[in-house]
Amino acid sequence: MxxxxxxxxxxxxxxxxxxxxxxxxxxxxxxxxxxxxxxxxxxxxxxxxxxxxxxxxxxxxxxxxxxxxxxxxxxxxxxxxxxxxxxxxxxxxxxxxxxxxxxxxxxxxxxNWFAQNFSEGPWARGIRDGVLTLPAGAGRAPFVDAEDIAEVAASALTDDRHHGQVYELTGPRAVSFGEAVGVIARAAGRKIEYADVEPEAFVERQIAYGVPENVARLLTGLLADLRDGRGADVADGVERALGRPPRSFEDFAAATSWR
Missing domain, CATH: 3.40.50.720 (NAD(P)-binding Rossmann-like Domain)
Structure with missing residues (x-):
């Protein structure tokens, strides 16, 4: 290789x-x-x-x-x-x-949104602190496990059958952030909460952290789409690429260390 x-x-x-x-x-x-x-x-x-x-x-x-x-x-x-x-x-x-x-x-x-964003990405600090604050409201997303993404990528790097393919990669079902945080809290054995925030306030917070305004608005817009009921569609990319269903959010949470 x-x-x-x-x-x-x-x-x-x-x-x-x-x-x-x-x-x-x-x-x-x-x-x-x-x-x-x-x-x-x-x-x-x-x-x-x-x-x-x-x-x-x-x-x-x-x-x-x-x-x-x-x-x-x-x-x-x-x-x-x-x-x-x-x-x-x-x-x-x-x-x-x-x-x-x-x-x-x-x-x-x-x-779609990585499940690992909760454990090793931009939302991990909120999970550690016990309160995850995002502008997604009650919106839902089919969080995809990075292990599935990597398996699709590795196959595409070594097998010509993936040429010319665009794979939409999601988990098997859409869950709300509140539900996702609840699953993590049970796996971690401690109290963790999800708190909603208005999109514009979230943009201002990201800019204060040093994120360029265009990037802050792009990422906030994606979360706000969830808030408005968009972005919850489940796709078949993992199954098309690998011949098996994607891993569930519950399986991801159970296999992750939440210390």
Whole structure:
């Protein structure tokens, strides 16, 4: 697997992909890789690339990497994207366009909200503190386990049957944030609550934390969509890609350490 390059190889999905592909090359800060510095890319011999943009605040960087990877011999690209990345102005729009126009085999992954956002992502602090505050109201989402995302990615990096596929990846059912927090509280054996906040107040809070306004409004808009009853649809991407149903939120919570 030494000819497979995994961007974000120490991140939420990247390290899970790497665990499934022994010997794959890990592209991360810890290995000297800098997505913003092409001199660090070391693409010689690479035939497949797992593409991740770890910083949505940055100017588009994946299109150039796609071009150089294909020129260096890559023949298979798997992009971790997002459900609304086909829209102009989305931070990953240019990356999707580059992958689709690369001239080689490609697969695009559109995961819904990660279940791991509660355990190792932006909502983990609220879970640890005992109160998760978000502008999602009573909206529901079919949270997808990052293990499922990684399994789909690993398969797409090694099997031509995924070429030209766009996989919408979700869990098996939509749950509200209140329900999700309740499942986690039972698994953790302690009290955890979900608190709703108005979207504009949430935007202002994110900007105060240093998030650029356009990114804060994009992410808040996605949560507000849930609040308005959108984004709860369950998709069949995991089953189409792997031939099995996705893992449930309850299984995710039970398998996670909530210390």
């Amino acid at each position: 030494s000819n497979i390059l995994i961007l974000g190889g120490t991140g939420k999905t990247g390290r899970r992909v790497a665990r499934r592909l022994d010997g794959a090359r890990i592209a991360a800060r810890t290995t000297g890789f800098d997505l913003g510095d092409p001199s660090t890319w070391a693409l010689d011999g690479v035939t497949a690339v797992y593409l991740v943009e770890p910083d949505l605040r940055a100017e588009p960087r994946l299109p150039r990497l796609v071009t150089e990877a294909v020129a260096a011999g890559a023949r298979r690209l798997v992009l971790l994207s997002a459900p609304r990345a086909g829209e102009e102005g989305h931070p990953l729009h240019a990356a999707e366009r580059a992958v689709r126009g690369s001239g080689v085999g490609w697969t695009i992954l559109h995961p």
